Amino acid sequence: MDNLTKKVIERARELGADLVGIAPVERFKGAPLRMSPNGLLPEAKSVIVVAIHHPDATIELSGEPTPHDIDSYAVQSTAMNPMLDDISFLLARFLEDRGYKALPIAASNIWRYRGYKDLEVNFAPDLAHRYAAVAAGLGEIGWNGLCLTPEFGPRQRFVSIITNAELSPSPMYEGEPLCDKCMECVKNCPTDAFRKEVKKINEIEIGGKVYKFPDTNKWRCAWAENFGLSLAYKIPEKVDEEVILEYLAKYGRHIGEIGSCLRFCMVPQKRYYDISYSRAPRRRKEILIKQEKKLLDKIKEICEGELVDIVAIGIKEDFVNDLSIRPEYYLPDVNSIISIGIKVPKEKLIETQEIKNTILRRINYTQFKIAHLLDMSGYSAICNTVAPDNLIAHRLGIYEPETFFSTIFTSASLPSIKERRVERKENLEPEILKRFCREIGADLVGFFNKDRYERFCKLLTDLRLFQNESKEEVIDIGKIYGPYVPMIKKTEDSIKRLDDWVPKANSVIVLGLHFPNASLDTAKVTPAETVGPYAFVQYETLNLLSDMAYKVVKRLNDNGYRATFTFDITGLASKIKNSRGMLPDMRAHSIYAFLSGLSYIGLHGYPITTEYGVRQRFIAIISDLSLPNDPIYSGEILCENCSKPCISACPTSAISYNTIPIDFEGNKIKIPKFDSFACDWAKRYCLVGEEGPYYWNVDVNIPVPKEKRIEDVVDSVSKTHWGVQKLHINIVEECLRKCIANGKFGT
Numbered sequence: 001m002d003n004l005t006k007k008v009i010e011r012a013r014e015l016g017a018d019l020v021g022i023a024p025v026e027r028f029k030g031a032p033l034r035m036s037p038n039g040l041l042p043e044a045k046s047v048i049v050v051a052i053h054h055p056d057a058t059i060e061l062s063g064e065p066t067p068h069d070i071d072s073y074a075v076q077s078t079a080m081n082p083m084l085d086d087i088s089f090l091l092a093r094f095l096e097d098r099g100y101k102a103l104p105i106a107a108s109n110i111w112r113y114r115g116y117k118d119l120e121v122n123f124a125p126d127l128a129h130r131y132a133a134v135a136a137g138l139g140e141i142g143w144n145g146l147c148l149t150p151e152f153g154p155r156q157r158f159v160s161i162i163t164n165a166e167l168s169p170s171p172m173y174e175g176e177p178l179c180d181k182c183m184e185c186v187k188n189c190p191t192d193a194f195r196k197e198v199k200k201i202n203e204i205e206i207g208g209k210v211y212k213f214p215d216t217n218k219w220r221c222a223w224a225e226n227f228g229l230s231l232a233y234k235i236p237e238k239v240d241e242e243v244i245l246e247y248l249a250k251y252g253r254h255i256g257e258i259g260s261c262l263r264f265c266m267v268p269q270k271r272y273y274d275i276s277y278s279r280a281p282r283r284r285k286e287i288l289i290k291q292e293k294k295l296l297d298k299i300k301e302i303c304e305g306e307l308v309d310i311v312a313i314g315i316k317e318d319f320v321n322d323l324s325i326r327p328e329y330y331l332p333d334v335n336s337i338i339s340i341g342i343k344v345p346k347e348k349l350i351e352t353q354e355i356k357n358t359i360l361r362r363i364n365y366t367q368f369k370i371a372h373l374l375d376m377s378g379y380s381a382i383c384n385t386v387a388p389d390n391l392i393a394h395r396l397g398i399y400e401p402e403t404f405f406s407t408i409f410t411s412a413s414l415p416s417i418k419e420r421r422v423e424r425k426e427n428l429e430p431e432i433l434k435r436f437c438r439e440i441g442a443d444l445v446g447f448f449n450k451d452r453y454e455r456f457c458k459l460l461t462d463l464r465l466f467q468n469e470s471k472e473e474v475i476d477i478g479k480i481y482g483p484y485v486p487m488i489k490k491t492e493d494s495i496k497r498l499d500d501w502v503p504k505a506n507s508v509i510v511l512g513l514h515f516p517n518a519s520l521d522t523a524k525v526t527p528a529e530t531v532g533p534y535a536f537v538q539y540e541t542l543n544l545l546s547d548m549a550y551k552v553v554k555r556l557n558d559n560g561y562r563a564t565f566t567f568d569i570t571g572l573a574s575k576i577k578n579s580r581g582m583l584p585d586m587r588a589h590s591i592y593a594f595l596s597g598l599s600y601i602g603l604h605g606y607p608i609t610t611e612y613g614v615r616q617r618f619i620a621i622i623s624d625l626s627l628p629n630d631p632i633y634s635g636e637i638l639c640e641n642c643s644k645p646c647i648s649a650c651p652t653s654a655i656s657y658n659t660i661p662i663d664f665e666g667n668k669i670k671i672p673k674f675d676s677f678a679c680d681w682a683k684r685y686c687l688v689g690e691e692g693p694y695y696w697n698v699d700v701n702i703p704v705p706k707e708k709r710i711e712d713v714v715d716s717v718s719k720t721h722w723g724v725q726k727l728h729i730n731i732v733e734e735c736l737r738k739c740i741a742n743g744k745f746g747t
């Protein structure tokens with residue numbers, strides 16, 4: 001194995017991978033071009049496939065009494081997919097930082113439901129990770145169509161990264177067959193998807209081996225699993241998009257389900273039954289860590305890394321006479337109960353939506369990491385149950401207000417503990433703070449103080465710039481699939497002050513994170529004609545920046561400062577449509593990235609840096625810590641001598657050649673002028689095919705109306721047929737795609 005491959009595998013393991021394999025692109029020769037590594041990245045040579053194991057108890061004990069009762073299986077969406085997304089992004093950056101091209105693919109949930117042009121595959125992801133996993137030697141396709149591995153059967157989730165690096169291929173799996181055709185997947189499927197509407201038996205060739213399994217009707221399979229329709233209905237004999245939309249319109253969305261083809265499957269080599277525990281097969285495993293001290297140290301290490309404020313471990317006997325809490329309801333072989341808490345002290349940590357989302361994400365990661373550690377050590381462990389977390393914390397003596405708690409149950413016998421995180425008193429000198437921000441992953445760090453922000457805001461207000469012209473927006477209050485149900489909402493009409501965020505605020509710390517170049521370079525133009533990888537890195541960059549900002553805020557809080565963070569410091573930013581909902585657009589960062597000296601504002605209104613051009617996102621951390629101003633950007637202005645392809649590329653003519661010159665702290669700056677109504681028409685309301693919908697097989701192309709009334713938006717979004725694809729329409733801003741600021745310059 002060559003050195004780079006070793007390093008990639010090592011890095012993947014460090015980031016949390018349980019399995020890693022390398023597939024050379026030749027093993028994908030049977031894949032449709034639009035869903036193949038070379039269709040996505042023509043220069044691709046290898047695909048790295050990574051898996052995280054799904055803790056057994058979260059599968060064995062979920063789905064009762066009905067598959068709709070997901071309970072702890074939800075870790076797949078609350079922790080596993082997000083962790084795989086992190087790995088995908090960070091491994092791509094690892095390769096890019098070493099000079100290679102790397103295209104990270106999302107773990108899940110970015111699909112073309114209705115295929116695309118000659119791609120006659122429904123529910124098409126950019127790359128099917130399960131086939132990539134087989135090509136990377138990790139396992140085999142079972143009758144249920146899932147990749148089964150010798151270690152975990154079907155109990156893992158995968159992610160893939162495509163690269164032009166020629167890595168050493170992993171050998172194909174050559175062991176005993178992993179599917180013995182027990183047909184439990186077929187018998188237990190609640191929609192009968194392996195018998196009804198099966199088009200044919202697939203014969204898929206990967207790396208010289210042929211896998212046979214039913215070509216199911218995905219619309220039927222997705223009835224409850226994806227679309228959340230109740231399994232109590234009599235499912236029609238023929239299911240397609242129209243049927244799904246009809247049932248959603250008539251009955252609404254009920255809830256998703258745990259896939260029974262996953263739950264009832266286990267490879268014969270690891271399978272055993274214990275009906276008193278679960279109707280599903282169990283996975284045979286060995287106890288690998290017997291010393292309770294070693295386990296405890298590892299649990300503490302996770303808590304420390306995740307900045308958990310309070311942790312307690314109790315034993316099942318602590319609950320013997322408890323009428324409200326029965327640990328054995330959640331894990332029949334329970335021995336220990338772990339309660340973890342993250343504090344949100346309101347006087348120090350000012351809550352924003354971004355902070356709420358981040359704390360929830362950290363709690364979800366922590367509980368999953370602990371359950372996963374115990375499971376991989378040979379014990380049963382479960383989290384994300386319906387157990388009363390606050391009450392358990394109370395019984396274990398650690399309950400405190402303003403704290404989010406969660407509970408992990410395990411068969412491991414652990415010593416009882418009750419511990420609190422020691423606050424870290426640190427030197428917060430500017431350079432030391434900057435170094436810390438870089439250590440936790442920020443590519444760019446800059447500061448500015450309140451005075452600079454206030455002066456700039458006054459200038460903008462006096463010039464009537466960056467005001468939200470319409471002062472109204474349209475939001476969709478409909479369901480995630482089907483018609484857009486428009487509602488007009490008033491928006492902020494004046495710039496937020498720093499004191500609106502944190503009382504007596506003094507400064508702002510700005511962090512920037514670059515997203516892999518290949519995500520924008522390949523968008524719309526390679527044979528796959530997809531915008532999926534770009535959509536992925538957009539939400540992922542925001543998630544990773546939130547995690548970094550959270551660590552900085554905790555450090556500020558520990559040292560007695562109040563702090564919060566946001567992507568939209570002015571409160572006036574617009575949004576961009578993404579599979580993960582409406583994200584703040586990149587112009588949301590423009591003012592604070594500029595004031596921190598990290599960027600100038602490009603003609604299209606987006607931040608441009610000498611390090612990455614337009615290819616990064618930013619976050620602002622506002623606090624009452626005093627910090628000095630970094631110098632305003634005074635480097636090369638690429639826009640000056642540019643032929644301005646951003647203007648010609650914009651499908652709504654939203655960008656103007658004219659700019660407004662201002663003088664700020666002795667710097668001559670040109671503030672761009674753009675038509676936010678026209679821009680939103682394309683990137684927020686998805687009414688212009690070329691900007692995104694077209695690539696998702698959604699036929700919409702409505703010219704921007706002359707009058708620019710909000711009622712025109714209402715009219716246009718409500719008359720467009722979005723179908724189920726509405727959830728997964730993603731945009732790539734044409735002006736960004738064509739911007740010449742596509743990497744390092746001026747140095």
Ligand code: SF4
Nearest residue numbers: 142143179183185265
């Ligand atoms: S349940 Fe049995 S038949 Fe189905 S995929 Fe698993 S091992 Fe194969």
Ligand code: SF4
Nearest residue numbers: 602603639642646739
């Ligand atoms: S393409 Fe980029 S660099 Fe050129 S004018 Fe437009 S924003 Fe500036």
Ligand code: SF4
Nearest residue numbers: 650679682733734735
């Ligand atoms: S984001 Fe799209 S619509 Fe908006 S200015 Fe850029 S190209 Fe035009």
